[in-house]
Amino acid sequence: MYWITKLKKIRLKDLNSLFKILAAYPLSYLLKLYKKDIWLISERPDDARDNGYYLFKYIRENYPNDNAYYAINKDSNDYNKVSKFGNTINFGSIRHFMYYFAANKNISSHIGSGEPGGQLCLNLEILGVIKNTKVFLQHGIIKDMLNFALYKNTNIDLFVCGAAPEYEYVAKEFGYPKNHVKYTGLCRFDGLHNVKVNNNQILIMPTWRHWLDGEVEEFEKSDYLQEYLKLLRDKDLNEYLKENELKIVFYPHDNIQKYIHLFGESTNNITIARKSEFDVQELLKESAILITDYSSVFFDFAYMNKPILHFHFDDSKYRQNHYKEGYFNYVRDGFGPVLYNSKDLIKEVKLRHKDNFRLSKTYSERIKNFFPLHDQRNCTRTYEEISSI
Structure with a gap:
């Protein structure tokens, strides 16, 4: 049978969840007797910074009587930020398992990240033991062919898109049934209006690579590390930063953060940003220009009509x-x-700075056409689509 090919091996740490599953599953039936239409929202276990957080905040502020809950590790730096809204559940706890089994709608910004029991729970979903409506809020605008996000690999009931061309691409190429893909705008876009920009701050935010997920020794030898060290240590660039009182914040992708010590120490003009100390959206909002490679984070920056440089070494x-x-x-x-x-990147940074980091008309028009929905109703539209299922 087809579903057998989708099942994956259970790891030892997944088996640690077996006791919680056996305890929580029967209790979930009691929970469903007095709580109707439960929405369980999450991002990564330690995060409350993305579309899941913005949707949960919106619901708690506008529909406080809804049974919407947010799962996050109680030891997370973001726990207090989300817990002030109430209905917060410790990620991976027996209570989390109960609400996971009882939820009518399982809502997450990351595919496969909202399940408290890891692969064990994912396999139960594949086998049909756990049946709930799955909503994918997304982590970023999709622009490439992502096999893991195809319908045959996810069985997602609502796939939220943040831009018009993305919606057309996913609806056509990812194999989802009609009306499973919707263009609502990403929930976090509601926070990207009326921002205050620091014209002295340059943000460098590269994404990760599949081949860089191994040992530290391998990463030390990588072109990725060497190229960014070359850029950050460039004498000409550092002198220009000092002379013009400019600052660089270098914030690599979550999957690269474990190697962040290899990028050196912060200086007066360059900050090596650790995830625990900075909020991505705040960095995007306050920075004057973004340097990235292929990270979809540039779509958020473009949504605010600010200039972008792509470093494709x-x-x-x-x-x-x-x-x-x-x-x-x-x-x-x-x-x-x-x-x-x-060399060319540094030259372009200087040109953009001398032009006061203004966005050219060509790129402004492209952005306008890419985001025909540009307002603060992204959470509203997403909430309404989920409610209609």
């Missing part, structure tokens, strides 16, 4: 070994120039 390798190009071509459709070496 490993373009062919990335396309061969990470994600294949989808509908979005950076040169044809992008919201900023593509640079392939640090």
Whole structure:
């Protein structure tokens, strides 16, 4: 049978959840007797910074009587931020398992991250033991072909999109039934209006690579590390920063944060940003210009009509070994120039600075066409779509 091919091996740490499952499953039936239409919302176990958090905040502020709950690790730095709204559940606790089994709607910004029992619970979903409506709020705008997000691999009931071309691409190419994919705008976009910009701050935020998820020794030898060290330590760049009182914040992807000590120490002009000390959305909102590679975070920056530079030093390798190009071509459709070496990148930074980090008309028009929905009703539309299921 087809579902057998989708099952994955159970790891030892997944088996630790077996006791909680056996205890929580029968209790979930009692829970459903007095709580109707439970919405269980989550992101990564330690996070409350993305679309899940913004949707939960919206619901608690506007529909406080709804049975919406947020699952997050009680030891997380973000726990107090979300717990002030109430209805907060400790991620992985027996209570989390109870609400997971009882929930009518399982809502997450990451595929496969909202299940308290890891692969064990995912397999129970595949086998049909656990049946609830699955809503994918997304972590970022999809622009490439992502096999893990295809309908045959997710069985998601509502797939939320943040942009018009993305919606058209996912609806056509990812195999979802009619009306399973909706263009509502991402919930976190509601927080990207009327922002105050620091014209002295440059944000560098690269994404990760599949081949860099191994030992530290391998990462130390990587072109990825060497290219960014070359950029951050460039004498000409550092002198320019000092002379013009500019600051760089270097914030690598979550999957690269474990190697962050290899990028060196912070200086007066360059901050090596650790995840525990900075909020991504706040960095995006306050920075004057973004330097990234292929990270979908640039869509958030573009949504605020601010300039972007793309540093594609490993373009062919990335396309061969990470994600294949989808509908979005950076040169044809992008919201900023593509640079392939640090020398040209630094030159472009200087040009943008001398132009007061203004966004050109060409890129402004592209952004306008990409985001026909540009308002503070993203949470409202998402809530209404989930409610209608």
